[in-house]
Amino acid sequence: MSIPEAAELVLQAGAMATGGEVFVLDMGSPVKIDDLARMMIRLSGLEVCDEDRPDGDISIEYVGLRQGEKLYEELLIGENTTGTKHPRIMKNSEPHIKLSRLNEELQALGQAIDDHDIAEVQAILNRTVEGYAAGQPSPEPESGDDAGWAQVSRLIH
Numbered sequence: 001m002s003i004p005e006a007a008e009l010v011l012q013a014g015a016m017a018t019g020g021e022v023f024v025l026d027m028g029s030p031v032k033i034d035d036l037a038r039m040m041i042r043l044s045g046l047e048v049c050d051e052d053r054p055d056g057d058i059s060i061e062y063v064g065l066r067q068g069e070k071l072y073e074e075l076l077i078g079e080n081t082t083g084t085k086h087p088r089i090m091k092n093s094e095p096h097i098k099l100s101r102l103n104e105e106l107q108a109l110g111q112a113i114d115d116h117d118i119a120e121v122q123a124i125l126n127r128t129v130e131g132y133a134a135g136q137p138s139p140e141p142e143s144g145d146d147a148g149w150a151q152v153s154r155l156i157h
Contacts, residue, residue: 001027013089020096024081026088034060095130102128 006027013023041048041058049056065071080093097105105128112120122134 009086009088012086016084016086016089016091022092022094023084024090024092026090097128 006025009025013025016023037060038048041060046057047053049059081090082093084091105124109121109124109128112124125132126134
């Protein structure tokens with residue numbers, strides 16, 4: 001999908017919004033990054049340097065996944081997805097909590113962070129964020145050692 005196509009879908013979804021909705025955009029079929037790279041090189045009037053064309057202009061280097069990259073993008077949508085007037089825009093009804101409860105939980109979370117109470121931070125996240133499940137409990141920091149706290153900080157930032 002091109003940038004203008006994606007921007008158009010986002011604008012159309014925004015025009016449908018009445019407040020608080022989650023829209024899922026049909027971005028089309030996945031494209032292999034290798035195919036995309038080769039196409040961009042050819043569209044630039046150049047040739048790929050590979051086994052078939054050792055004198056090509058640009059070689060493609062495979063470096064593997066870097067930190068934070070995924071091979072496949074997972075859609076985090078539930079089963080409450082419905083269509084809209086646009087065939088490529090779906091609307092998802094996500095569960096949410098009331099603002100008053102959210103404010104209470106945020107205050108409790110702030111206090112747990114101030115207290116460096118890792119177990120309480122995880123408990124608050126578990127009960128407040130649907131689908132969130134804290135991994136293995138972080139080790140309690142030893143005297144002067146904030147390593148365990150740094151782990152939780154990464155979870156919540």
